Amino acid sequence: MPEHTFVVNGEKITVDVADDVRLLWVLRDVLGIKGPKYGCGINVCKACTSHINGKAFNPCAVPVSQVAESDEITTIEGLADTVPGDLHPMQEAWLEKDVAQCGYCQPGQIMAAVALVNKVHADGREITDSDLDTIRNVCRCGTYARIRKAVKAGAARM
Numbered sequence: 001m002p003e004h005t006f007v008v009n010g011e012k013i014t015v016d017v018a019d020d021v022r023l024l025w026v027l028r029d030v031l032g033i034k035g036p037k038y039g040c041g042i043n044v045c046k047a048c049t050s051h052i053n054g055k056a057f058n059p060c061a062v063p064v065s066q067v068a069e070s071d072e073i074t075t076i077e078g079l080a081d082t083v084p085g086d087l088h089p090m091q092e093a094w095l096e097k098d099v100a101q102c103g104y105c106q107p108g109q110i111m112a113a114v115a116l117v118n119k120v121h122a123d124g125r126e127i128t129d130s131d132l133d134t135i136r137n138v139c140r141c142g143t144y145a146r147i148r149k150a151v152k153a154g155a156a157r158m
Contacts, residue, residue: 009078019065035076049108056115076107093154101141
């Protein structure tokens with residue numbers, strides 16, 4: 001089988017898997033990284049949302065062959081390592097706003113929120129309700145109001 005090398009949560013890794021294996025399965029089954037969740041497998045629910053080179057993406061929809069050696073993948077497990085302190089400000093806001101109910105979608109929700117806030121801040125502006133409307137991650141428990149409050153609180157600290 002072919003080898004694929006890239007960076008995951010700050011560590012360069014090499015995996016020996018077929019080219020068509022989705023990155024989500026490499027993360028979960030080969031590397032044991034369980035934060036990105038399997039929900040739909042077709043890039044709709046976004047429970048697996050992670051970052052590639054700082055941008056939100058869904059590894060369930062990306063074959064490992066499309067990941068370059070220079071690509072940096074960050075999952076919820078590596079998010080806190082991107083900032084000083086024990087937790088990322090968005091993770092802290094999630095706890096303070098008591099967002100999670102079942103918690104299944106929360107890693108993907110947080111990763112989507114961080115990528116959005118980083119993009120908005122790079123544009124030199126603050127997060128708006130219109131920005132929040134662009135987050136399409138599904139939460140079956142329906143904690144969307146708390147998610148929105150947490151994103152705003154986390155954004156204020158980022």
